[in-house]
Amino acid sequence: MGNLCCSVEVPKSTVAIQQKFGRHHKNLYVGRHCSPWICGYEVVGELSLRIQQLDDVKCSSKTKDNENVDVIASVRYKVDRVYEAFYTYDNPRELIRDCTKHAIGCYIERCNLDELSDLEQISACVIQRVKELLDDSGYAIVEAVIVDIKWDTLLENPMMEINAGRHRK
Structure with a gap:
């Protein structure tokens, strides 16, 4: 999961947690997402959805x-x-x-x-x-x-x- 050019890729069977100005914004599921840090968005962690x-x-x-x-x-x-x-x-x-x-x-x-x-x-x-x-x-x-x-x-x-x-x- 990287934050190159405001782009975040979430791997399979994982969910990433996105915050905006320190408050929970949304959960990011599998795929590529836009997370512009200049607008206050930040990916703070991820959880595995596997057993x-x-x-x-x-x-x-x-x-x-x-x-x-x-x-x-x-x-x-x-x-x-x-x-x-x-x-x-x-x-x-x-x-x-x-x-x-x-x-x-x-x-x-x-x-x-x-x-x-x-x-x-x-x-x-x-x-x-x-x-x-x-x-x-x-x-x-x-x-x-x-x-x-x-x-x-x-x-x-x-x-x-x-x-x-x-x-x-």
Whole structure:
């Protein structure tokens, strides 16, 4: 994206933010646009409209049974509303990471250790809670996948026996 001769080119899957005398003027989508700096127009930044991913969101929490559990999740998100996404937060990746940790922690604290084997249910609850938390931020959660749940080493063998017993029924 250059500003040679008042011309700005916005690449594919990107939106640029144009201001006029320091106030938001309009969003510039793909293509070449005229942005005459002499008239007070300035391109102040750009946002990617592609789906982005946060890998290895780690959350440690205690269950209702007072057992330590480490959950590793992967979150995919996208820009939903450009104006809010650009002007609301400086570091949206950290915001989404923190909201995901909060949602996972809240869910784990309400469950017993036996209830944590259903990964799809955990993912659905995390997506719902993160959508509520990110409602006015301009970002939307596309998918949240629980990659791994790690229990204390003392609990690992009894949990494997419990899961094996469920599969036999």
